[in-house]
Amino acid sequence: MTDFSEWFHNILEEAEIIDDRYPVKGMHVWKPQGFKIRKYTLEILQNILDRTHEEVLFPLLIPEDELAKEAIHVKGFEEEVYWVTHGGLTELNKKLALRPTSETAMYPIFSLWVRSHSDLPMRFYQIVNTFRYETKHTRPLIRVREITTFKEAHTVHATEEECEQEVQNAIKVYREFFDILGIPYMISKRPQWDKFPGAKYTVAFDTILPDGKTLQIGTVHNLDQTFAKTFDIKYETAEGEHEYVYQTCYGASDRVIASIIGIHGDEKGLCLPPAVAPYQVVIVPIIFKKGAEEVLEFCKDMETTLKNAGLRVYFDDRDIRAGKKFYEHEMRGVPLRMEIGPRDIENKNAVIFRRDKLEKETISIDSNEFIDDINSILDDIGQNMKDKAWKSFNNHIRDAETIEEAAREIEENRGIVAFHWCGDEACGKELEEKVRVDILGIRESKLDLYKMPLTEIIEQEIDLIQKEETAARECINCGKSATCKTLIAKTY
Numbered sequence: 168m169t170d171f172s173e174w175f176h177n178i179l180e181e182a183e184i185i186d187d188r189y190p191v192k193g194m195h196v197w198k199p200q201g202f203k204i205r206k207y208t209l210e211i212l213q214n215i216l217d218r219t220h221e222e223v224l225f226p227l228l229i230p231e232d233e234l235a236k237e238a239i240h241v242k243g244f245e246e247e248v249y250w251v252t253h254g255g256l257t258e259l260n261k262k263l264a265l266r267p268t269s270e271t272a273m274y275p276i277f278s279l280w281v282r283s284h285s286d287l288p289m290r291f292y293q294i295v296n297t298f299r300y301e302t303k304h305t306r307p308l309i310r311v312r313e314i315t316t317f318k319e320a321h322t323v324h325a326t327e328e329e330c331e332q333e334v335q336n337a338i339k340v341y342r343e344f345f346d347i348l349g350i351p352y353m354i355s356k357r358p359q360w361d362k363f364p365g366a367k368y369t370v371a372f373d374t375i376l377p378d379g380k381t382l383q384i385g386t387v388h389n390l391d392q393t394f395a396k397t398f399d400i401k402y403e404t405a406e407g408e409h410e411y412v413y414q415t416c417y418g419a420s421d422r423v424i425a426s427i428i429g430i431h432g433d434e435k436g437l438c439l440p441p442a443v444a445p446y447q448v449v450i451v452p453i454i455f456k457k458g459a460e461e462v463l464e465f466c467k468d469m470e471t472t473l474k475n476a477g478l479r480v481y482f483d484d485r486d487i488r489a490g491k492k493f494y495e496h497e498m499r500g501v502p503l504r505m506e507i508g509p510r511d512i513e514n515k516n517a518v519i520f521r522r523d524k525l526e527k528e529t530i531s532i533d534s535n536e537f538i539d540d541i542n543s544i545l546d547d548i549g550q551n552m553k554d555k556a557w558k559s560f561n562n563h564i565r566d567a568e569t570i571e572e573a574a575r576e577i578e579e580n581r582g583i584v585a586f587h588w589c590g591d592e593a594c595g596k597e598l599e600e601k602v603r604v605d606i607l608g609i610r611e612s613k614l615d616l617y618k619m620p621l622t623e624i625i626e627q628e629i630d631l632i633q634k635e636e637t638a639a640r641e642c643i644n645c646g647k648s649a650t651c652k653t654l655i656a657k658t659y
């Protein structure tokens with residue numbers, strides 16, 4: 168992939184993911200193929216969240232005075248808010264904002280819902296569209312004015328400790344989600360000047376796209392009591408005292424789908440994880456003049472068998488050349504192709520083509536055990552794609568000892584560069600200027616990020632961090648003693 172930007176633009180059109188000709192800048196139409204990927208991606212996250220959260224749905228419009236209540240929060244969004252000013256021809260007394268995010272829509276209602284300590288914790292999520300007037304160059308799924316698929320969770324807790332614990336739970340939720348999608352990620356704590364407006368701190372997930380720039384794919388915010396105080400969300404303790412609650416919120420957007428497409432794709436087009444592929448298996452009949460009927464009938468039965476086994480299957484019986492079908496399904500990223508011709512029927516075989524490895528093999532379809540084979544091949548495809556993605560991701564993370572080295576690494580190889588830093592805001596901003604990058608965040612063992620079921624890769628990383636944290640080091644920029652290891656990158 169020589170030019171990722173061009174590749175991405177073309178594949179969205181060619182694979183019928185979205186139509187970007189909608190006449191409002193930054194807003195796009197989901198086409199059937201894209202919508203299916205979106206739907207299966209959402210289902211994965213919903214299944215995870217449904218174990219601990221309840222789904223709700225709040226209105227799109229937020230009254231001006233509610234949005235403005237939390238001063239820091241509104242300041243963070245003021246340049247990005249779309250306003251509804253009229254109802255028909257009548258000017259509204261109170262302007263209404265299209266939600267840029269939903270804290271100020273939800274929390275006035277939370278103050279009515281939260282009564283007693285026995286109500287807590289509360290965990291909700293909703294999947295909605297949000298609107299932001301982006302002034303930078305827009306790009307489908309990556310920088311948009313209508314985020315069509317914002318998955319936002321909001322939780323309410325009695326104590327600070329429970330709130331901290333929820334941040335860890337949220338991190339677990341996203342790790343599980345991204346692991347299923349095979350998307351690699353770096354988890355870090357955003358610097359204070361880049362946290363969510365109104366939050367105590369923000370933890371973010373970043374991945375790396377093929378052009379070496381990082382893409383933020385999920386964030387978790389500890390809101391502490393800031394919003395509780397603004398919106399008067401209190402609960403009655405067992406002793407009858409009234410206390411403010413603690414809150415978290417976390418979200419992920421259309422960018423998750425952008426990263427599925429970008430990270431797994433190749434020069435042949437999409438390569439979709441079986442978990443989200445609109446069709447996991449496509450059946451292509453190999454037809455000759457003689458015995459065509461028999462082959463079509465056999466394939467039709469095969470379609471039924473696989474569908475009954477719970478797989479998403481497409482039987483491509485269109486009257487076009489098989490080669491054209493191959494090309495199209497490879498471009499659309501169908502994980503597994505099954506080719507069946509007269510000889511295969513005779514030998515009770517089928518030819519299987521794996522999109523991830525671009526390899527063919529022959530499997531027996533003599534007994535119904537072949538369905539287990541198909542399922543394990545699909546699992547292996549998902550695993551292989553994930554391993555490949557993590558390998559490439561880790562090749563893009565490097566250490567630097569001097570600021571010149573950091574600048575050179577970023578310039579030549581992009582990706583994420585890690586080094587020792589004092590943690591001071593002025594120094595950090597100077598650094599961002601000098602190297603012309605963004606500070607992604609800080610790796611902190613205090614965040615307790617790594618005490619969960621781990622991949623081998625992360626374990627190696629922990630060793631590295633622990634080793635480095637114990638050593639006395641200097642800030643790469645100002646020379647003061649380093650307090651942390653920070654990460655920089657060119658970001659989307």
Ligand SMILES: [Zn+2]
Pocket residue numbers: 588589590591594595642643644645646647
């Ligand atoms: Zn410094």
